[in-house]
Amino acid sequence: MWPRINGLRVLELGTPGRVRTELTDLTLSGAKRATAGLLPLDYEAEGEEVEHVGERLVLVDDSNSPVAQVEITRVELTPFAEVTWEFAEAEGEGYSSAEDWRETHRRYWAGAGYEVDDTTTVVCLWYRLIPFPPT
Numbered sequence: 001m002w003p004r005i006n007g008l009r010v011l012e013l014g015t016p017g018r019v020r021t022e023l024t025d026l027t028l029s030g031a032k033r034a035t036a037g038l039l040p041l042d043y044e045a046e047g048e049e050v051e052h053v054g055e056r057l058v059l060v061d062d063s064n065s066p067v068a069q070v071e072i073t074r075v076e077l078t079p080f081a082e083v084t085w086e087f088a089e090a091e092g093e094g095y096s097s098a099e100d101w102r103e104t105h106r107r108y109w110a111g112a113g114y115e116v117d118d119t120t121t122v123v124c125l126w127y128r129l130i131p132f133p134p135t
Helices: 018-029 039-044 085-090 098-111
Strands: 008-011 034-038 056-060 066-079 121-131
Touching (some): 039 121, 085 098
Parallel strands (some): 008 056
Antiparallel strands (some): 034 121, 066 121
16 A cells, blocks of 8 residues: 555655656656556555546655645556557656657566566556645
């Protein structure tokens, strides 16, 4: 189960340390407007439902301190091989193509001990930043 803050689910981007700091900073700058998770790893194994449009999440930094809220604006469940360039670009991490996105994410999840294949379901989330504290 994911952590909660004031009843809202927490959004922890990437792995703790440099990666989380970088991804959080990209979100706070407005460059990152989307993120990806794996349905079997991040949702089913955690006993969590997929986010829905309009849901708000608390974005935390590397020390698990709240820094903002995000509101989910779009949700797509997509086979790994079909993640689009539109989504890869919205992640704001400088990918050169959807193939670059796939290779980078395949390595990331393999490093976390999870092997993806072309049919693994990716939860593609688009969001908008809500400054903290929300108004």
